Amino acid sequence: MTDRVSNTLERVGRAAIAGVAEVGFGAVLMAQSVVWAFLGSKRGQPVRISMIFERCMEVGIAAVPIVTLMSITIGMMLAIQGIYTLATFGAEQQVTIGVGISVVREFGPLITGILIAGRTGSSLAARIGTMRINQEVDALEVMGVDPVRFLVTPALIAMLIMVPVLTFWADLIMLAGAGWYISVELGMSMGAYVDNLTEIIVVDDVLHGLGKSVLFGLLITLVGVINGALVEGGAEGVGRMTTRSVVLAISAIIITDMIFAFIATR
Amino acid sequence: MSEAAIMDHPHEAGDREVVIEVRDLVTHYGPREILHSVSLEVYAGETLVIMGGSGSGKTTLLNTLLGLVRPTSGYVRLLGQDLNNIDGVARTKLRQKMGVAFQGGALFTSMNVLQNIMLPLREHTKLDDTTMQIMARLKMEVVNLSGFDDLMPAELSGGMIKRAAFARAIVMDPRVLFCDEPSAGLDPVVASAIDDLIIDLRDAMGMSIVVVTHELESAFKIADRICVLDQGNILMAGTVDEVKASDNERIQNLLNRRTEEEILDPDEYLRRLTAAKD
Numbered sequence: 001m002t003d004r005v006s007n008t009l010e011r012v013g014r015a016a017i018a019g020v021a022e023v024g025f026g027a028v029l030m031a032q033s034v035v036w037a038f039l040g041s042k043r044g045q046p047v048r049i050s051m052i053f054e055r056c057m058e059v060g061i062a063a064v065p066i067v068t069l070m071s072i073t074i075g076m077m078l079a080i081q082g083i084y085t086l087a088t089f090g091a092e093q094q095v096t097i098g099v100g101i102s103v104v105r106e107f108g109p110l111i112t113g114i115l116i117a118g119r120t121g122s123s124l125a126a127r128i129g130t131m132r133i134n135q136e137v138d139a140l141e142v143m144g145v146d147p148v149r150f151l152v153t154p155a156l157i158a159m160l161i162m163v164p165v166l167t168f169w170a171d172l173i174m175l176a177g178a179g180w181y182i183s184v185e186l187g188m189s190m191g192a193y194v195d196n197l198t199e200i201i202v203v204d205d206v207l208h209g210l211g212k213s214v215l216f217g218l219l220i221t222l223v224g225v226i227n228g229a230l231v232e233g234g235a236e237g238v239g240r241m242t243t244r245s246v247v248l249a250i251s252a253i254i255i256t257d258m259i260f261a262f263i264a265t266r
Numbered sequence: 267m268s269e270a271a272i273m274d275h276p277h278e279a280g281d282r283e284v285v286i287e288v289r290d291l292v293t294h295y296g297p298r299e300i301l302h303s304v305s306l307e308v309y310a311g312e313t314l315v316i317m318g319g320s321g322s323g324k325t326t327l328l329n330t331l332l333g334l335v336r337p338t339s340g341y342v343r344l345l346g347q348d349l350n351n352i353d354g355v356a357r358t359k360l361r362q363k364m365g366v367a368f369q370g371g372a373l374f375t376s377m378n379v380l381q382n383i384m385l386p387l388r389e390h391t392k393l394d395d396t397t398m399q400i401m402a403r404l405k406m407e408v409v410n411l412s413g414f415d416d417l418m419p420a421e422l423s424g425g426m427i428k429r430a431a432f433a434r435a436i437v438m439d440p441r442v443l444f445c446d447e448p449s450a451g452l453d454p455v456v457a458s459a460i461d462d463l464i465i466d467l468r469d470a471m472g473m474s475i476v477v478v479t480h481e482l483e484s485a486f487k488i489a490d491r492i493c494v495l496d497q498g499n500i501l502m503a504g505t506v507d508e509v510k511a512s513d514n515e516r517i518q519n520l521l522n523r524r525t526e527e528e529i530l531d532p533d534e535y536l537r538r539l540t541a542a543k544d
Contacts, residue, residue, distance in 0.1 A: 044358070044390075045389065130375075135368045135369075136374055138329075139374075142332050142334070143385070143389065144361030144362055144386075144390065
């Protein structure tokens with residue numbers, strides 16, 4: 001019995017230490033990335049623009065179709081639910097208020113973050129994990145090429161640029177999708193819908209959403225890289241850590257979203 | 267000799283320059299001690315083969331020589347400099363003087379063969395693309411891989427991957443070349459060609475080469491000296507003939523591919539079988 005208790009305590013203790021170590025590793029990675037981004041040229045190892053551009057294409061441009069499809073669907077879904085709920089009070093015309101604010105403050109950044117976590121966060125973890133197993137990371141190291149500068153910094157910069165850009169795009173498409181449904185269902189013209197939106201949504205709402213999306217980009221990158229760097233045990237290890245990366249990134253996004261919303265609305 | 271003087275002039279043993287000096291190296295993985303006070307030297311222009319069976323610690327020794335594993339105590343001096351105790355810029359410069367051909371090639375899967383070989387040049391020189399391509403293709407000629415510029419690593423055979431890895435390792439004309447199991451997993455003809463390549467690199471480019479292998483035939487063919495590693499200890503270091511003539515039982519077992527006979531204690535055996543799992 002005592003053995004079982006001490007074993008459980010030991011396991012909890014080990015997990016807690018591993019968790020703290022991972023957070024510390026993330027902080028070190030972020031600090032090193034910032035140092036390489038600003039001081040890489042001075043150290044004779046600049047972060048290459050071409051690599052950032054390549055990552056931007058992969059993270060951002062290649063994700064446009066799926067972000068567009070999901071955004072238009074969610075925009076319409078919000079309009080459908082909004083009209084259905086407000087019909088109880090006979091206030092369907094007010095649907096624009098709910099849709100407009102919720103899209104730019106919540107749904108745009110959250111849905112984009114979750115999609116990017118599933119798409120890019122997982123591929124980052126898998127790529128770095130596979131490179132580790134194939135000794136490609138060791139090869140970089142012995143070549144005198146810092147793996148953080150070569151692999152992490154371009155990905156981080158690309159995410160910090162592209163996640164907010166995609167979020168803004170998702171905002172526009174969600175609002176367009178909702179607008180199309182509202183105009184068909186309630187007979188409101190698109191012009192009147194847009195006028196309504198511009199009255200309701202203020203710049204602060206948009207910045208609130210975009211600010212969150214920058215944090216989401218940072219979180220997805222760090223979680224992906226940490227999990228990739230911790231891969232052990234071949235293909236199975238890559239699969240396990242890729243799944244873990246997606247689950248942790250989405251959880252981190254949702255928790256951060258709540259904390260951000262709480263602080264920003266005080 | 268002061269530390270600075272050592273760094274500028276790698277010391278010489280007799281009339282031979284020492285390019286790698288390993289002293290009292292102890293390495294741990296977690297609580298387990300892998301290398302027990304290992305000392306050895308690699309001289310300029312020689313091929314030293316580190317030979318040993320599975321679990322002898324040869325990969326750990328190689329990784330420690332490469333600076334990928336930090337020793338618990340002792341030191342490794344590469345060209346007079348301790349890889350673990352120099353600042354970032356000096357370490358990068360030192361790394362440019364060494365090349366490594368990993369066991370699995372470690373080619374970057376997202377780049378084609380030419381881009382892989384050009385990578386060290388791209389990262390460490392300010393040469394234009396055309397010059398880098400010419401230099402990379404020259405090395406591809408050396409390893410008999412010309413004409414395969416555009417192939418991706420996934421499209422290469424085992425022998426071609428090894429050759430590409432060699433070309434990438436020598437593209438900066440390093441002073442020291444490390445090879446991890448160069449002929450492992452290759453058919454005898456291709457393995458022999460890789461051995462010839464290592465001999466050519468030593469003779470034509472004057473490189474010091476450290477090869478880690480468990481393939482006896484290959485070791486005897488390419489080595490100037492062999493260092494036999496067993497259970498984290500160096501059993502002996504000497505020429506091929508000296509190693510062959512050794513009367514050490516463990517070395518003879520390794521050379522004659524005999525397994526150690528385990529002396530079984532019945533109580534210990536029973537305890538092992540019935541031990542509860544954690």
